[in-house]
Amino acid sequence: MAISKGDTLPDATLIENTDGGPKQVSLAERLKGRNVVIFALPGAFTGTCTTAHVPSFIRTADQFRAKGVDEIICLSVNDPFVMGAWDGQTGAGEAGITMMADPSAEFTKATGMNFTAPPVGLIDRSKRYAMYVVDGTVEVIQAEENPGVCETSGGEALLEAI
Numbered sequence: 001m002a003i004s005k006g007d008t009l010p011d012a013t014l015i016e017n018t019d020g021g022p023k024q025v026s027l028a029e030r031l032k033g034r035n036v037v038i039f040a041l042p043g044a045f046t047g048t049c050t051t052a053h054v055p056s057f058i059r060t061a062d063q064f065r066a067k068g069v070d071e072i073i074c075l076s077v078n079d080p081f082v083m084g085a086w087d088g089q090t091g092a093g094e095a096g097i098t099m100m101a102d103p104s105a106e107f108t109k110a111t112g113m114n115f116t117a118p119p120v121g122l123i124d125r126s127k128r129y130a131m132y133v134v135d136g137t138v139e140v141i142q143a144e145e146n147p148g149v150c151e152t153s154g155g156e157a158l159l160e161a162i
Helices: 027-031 047-066 080-090 106-110 155-161
Strands: 013-018 021-026 035-041 071-076 097-101 114-117 122-126 129-134 137-143
Touching: 013 080, 021 027, 035 047, 035 155, 047 071, 047 080, 047 097, 047 155, 080 097, 106 122, 129 155, 137 155
Parallel strands: 035 071, 071 097
Antiparallel strands: 013 021, 013 097, 035 129, 114 122, 129 137
């Protein structure tokens, strides 16, 4: 069953690519006592993810901070090196977005937000969604029915919902 409003997010070990190399991050510890936006997508360097989803959060990052959001996390089932390279290409980090890898889909599967599409090479990937989390509890979640579109899960839509 997919995660929904009012649920506490499960802990998972994610990986952030830092200047010092890959760093394991306990999601529960990262969320504790903080207001965080998490947006997840099927894959780094993929079409809609690169041209619509990440740019929507780059455009709205300052507005989220003005609403008291402590951190914006982009999550994908990729390795941390791919996420680091994608960060460099998109400028997400410069905009204040933290790129996090869920390489084994641990978090994605635990939240029920995984899907598989073998014909296009996407195995155990994340559905496209965005959520606002306060102290580890989901306050708002907006998921797309189709992973190829970015409407309800975009930065502007989530900003309006919180």
